[in-house]
Structure formats: C-alpha cells, structure tokens
Amino acid sequence: MSPSRPHQTVHTRVVAAPPEVVYELVADVRRWPVIFEPTVHVRHLERTSGAERFELWAQVNGQVNTWASRRDLDPAGLRVAFRQERSHAPLTSMGGDWTFRPVGGGRTEVVLTHRFTVDGGEEQLAWMNQALDTNSARELAALARVAELGHPVDDLVFSFTDRVVLPGVSAADVYAFVRRSDLWPQRLPHVGRVSLSEPQPDVQDMEMDTVTAEGRSHTTRSIRLCLPGQIVYKQVVPPGMLLGHAGSWEFADGPGGAEVHARHSVAVDPEAVDAVLGAGSTPADARRHLRDVLGRNSRATLEHAGRYAREQPAPHTGAGVSR
Missing domain, CATH: 3.30.530.20 (START domain)
Structure with a gap:
C-alpha cells in the first residue's frame, strides 16, 4: 500500500434507534464533547442552516490534536459530509462522510467513511490507520450508547x-x-x-x-x-x-x-x-x-x-x- 496516494477507511455500526435521532446527534457538533470520548472541545467559526466551519480539539493516539473542518449537513438525505481545512501532521488532507440508512425494526446502519492522504512512509500511514480505527470505533459506540437510551435526547x-x-x-x-x-x-x-x-x-x-x-x-x-x-x-x-x-x-x-x-x-x-x-x-x-x-x-x-x-x-x- 503506497502512503502517497489517497486512502479510505470505512467503519459501520447498527444502532437501535431511528435514523433521524442518530443523524441529529452527529449533526449537532456542540454536543460532541459529552457524547464522543475523543472530542475535547469544539469552537464554531461559521454556521448556516446547511453548512458550518469549526475548530475541533480531540485526543488522537494519546495526544490532543486540533484542526479546522467544514461540514455540509443534509437532513433530508441523512448525510453529513466533512472536510478538514487545516489538518494535523502526518495528514495532508482528510475528508469523508456519515450516512444513516434505515434497516428495519427502528434501527439504523451508520457508515463513517474517511478519505485521506498522509505525508511520510508506511509508519505514518499505519499510525493514521490506527488512530482512525480506534477513534471511529469509540465514536460509533458512544453514538449508539446515547441514541439507544430510550429517552428524548434533549x-x-x-x-x-x-x-x-x-x-x-x-x-x-x-x-x-x-x-x-x-x-x-x-x-x-x-x-x-x-x-x-x-x-x-x-x-x-x-x-x-x-x-x-x-x-x-x-x-x-x-x-x-x-x-x-x-x-x-x-x-x-x-x-x-x-x-x-x-x-x-x-x-x-x-x-x-x-x-x-x-x-x-x-x-x-x-x-x-x-x-x-x-x-x-x-x-x-x-x-x-x-x-x-x-x-x-x-x-x-x-x-x-x-x-x-x-x-x-x-x-x-x-x-x-x-x-
């Protein structure tokens, strides 16, 4: 696998909650520090009804990293697309999306996709893959935990x-x-x-x-x-x-x-x-x-x-x- 070309990871989880409920938890980034374990802090830079820019601080492989991201929100299509405007080394670019698909019985399949490039060799690529595997699994588990509590989120x-x-x-x-x-x-x-x-x-x-x-x-x-x-x-x-x-x-x-x-x-x-x-x-x-x-x-x-x-x-x- 060449670290110089674009790479992609896909993580999925089925959540026992309706798609609209799970979508809203991801769409409201202000809630992330109390829902997602890696997220420490979020500061909005710009926000409209369908798009937003923010700076985010999160724990990545034991360190706190920060980056700026833009997101496009599509509640009708149950999709949130994201792209980092300023990435943290060894990343040179990062983007992806969340999608939410009903699978019956009031359940939702959540798919979290990352597309990225890194600066460096196989060691830097392995570090990034480990960070994405760890944080994505933790985020999906936390998302399910809150969505499945059986109470209105608010x-x-x-x-x-x-x-x-x-x-x-x-x-x-x-x-x-x-x-x-x-x-x-x-x-x-x-x-x-x-x-x-x-x-x-x-x-x-x-x-x-x-x-x-x-x-x-x-x-x-x-x-x-x-x-x-x-x-x-x-x-x-x-x-x-x-x-x-x-x-x-x-x-x-x-x-x-x-x-x-x-x-x-x-x-x-x-x-x-x-x-x-x-x-x-x-x-x-x-x-x-x-x-x-x-x-x-x-x-x-x-x-x-x-x-x-x-x-x-x-x-x-x-x-x-x-x-």
Whole structure:
C-alpha cells in the first residue's frame, strides 16, 4: 500500500434507534464533547442552516490534536459530509462522510467513511490507520450508547451557564487561579486532592477528588485546554450519573470587575439516576440536581478566586524593580 496516494477507511455500526435521532446527534457538533470520548472541545467559526466551519480539539493516539473542518449537513438525505481545512501532521488532507440508512425494526446502519492522504512512509500511514480505527470505533459506540437510551435526547444532553462578576480583581487574576488547579486543595474547601500535569503546551491532564455538600467524595479526570481568555475541559472520567461532562471558563474585564462565564454541558445516564438520587428519581430530577451542584461548585470556585486575588499584596512598583 503506497502512503502517497489517497486512502479510505470505512467503519459501520447498527444502532437501535431511528435514523433521524442518530443523524441529529452527529449533526449537532456542540454536543460532541459529552457524547464522543475523543472530542475535547469544539469552537464554531461559521454556521448556516446547511453548512458550518469549526475548530475541533480531540485526543488522537494519546495526544490532543486540533484542526479546522467544514461540514455540509443534509437532513433530508441523512448525510453529513466533512472536510478538514487545516489538518494535523502526518495528514495532508482528510475528508469523508456519515450516512444513516434505515434497516428495519427502528434501527439504523451508520457508515463513517474517511478519505485521506498522509505525508511520510508506511509508519505514518499505519499510525493514521490506527488512530482512525480506534477513534471511529469509540465514536460509533458512544453514538449508539446515547441514541439507544430510550429517552428524548434533549432530556439527557443539555447545557447551562452561570455569569459571575468579581469586583476589584482582573480577569487575568481569576484565569491564573483557575489554571493553577494544582493549588486548589489549599484554596478550595470542596477539593481534597489534585494531580496535575501538562503533557503538551497549554494542555493539562487533571485528576481531582471533590467532596460534595453531603460529604460524599468522587474522583474525576479531565483534559483541560488553556486558551487565551478561556479554559475549557472535558472529563474523561466523569462522576456517577454522567455519561459525559465538559465545560468552559471564559474570562473578561468589565466595568464592575472580572466577568466570568462558567458553562457546563452534560449527558445523563438514566440507568444510574436511581443509584445516585434514590429510587424513583427521573431524568428531570437529575437535571435539577446537576444544575444545582455543578453550578454551585463553579460559583464557589470563582468566589474563592476573587477573594484570593483581593487578598494578595499589591505589586511593588518602586525604582529598580525588574518587571
């Protein structure tokens, strides 16, 4: 097989859900970080009713890569075509499509096709094939898992945002507090332990033990991207009751002080709701619980960040001080 010519891979899975349901999960790329395990973050660059451009960060063979893609959406034809506008080495081009075909009994055959070229020899081609085999299988499995839950998707996959204004501090101060999560056990009462590493520049791997208001402790592991004015995260080990959890902190200076928007996106596992909230609990109960607990933790983190920044001594500006 020559690595210089175009190559193609095809991955398929039959999903026990109607084609329209499965199509919508793929078509709404904003949901991907809480549905697809490899996807860390998506940022739209342009969007219309039938097409979109976005930047995507995803784990590929153990590393976080980023690229820009364009997609054409065809709900009538049950097809999503994609093409990378800016690929990550060793790729020189990448495109393909998702198609959704009814196969009877309320089931759908999902076909994910990739067409690509690589720069390099057989080693680079083998690396790319391995990445596509691994990520495609994981994405199709995750797609089936959510589509087959037996509840309306909007009841289980949702987002919410809190806006917090912190008087007397700068956005840079709050950003620094959130970025240095290795210091959270000394700074935040609801955090018991944090293990933080930075395997790539501005990419963090964070494991954290959190204590709930009821005294329960749970461990999460997240991949975090420290972007200009924004820190985004994707929990690769989410807490109980969640199939996926991702979010972001967005920092800006406003007239009243630092303004921070803390956003959470979640995918609820309805089969785990009873175990966490008690027998007879519903997805609606889970929604209220998550809105309260996750929002409260984010607001508490930001209030502590503001208090910490205000308590720091003002920087010395006397002559002779190296800046």
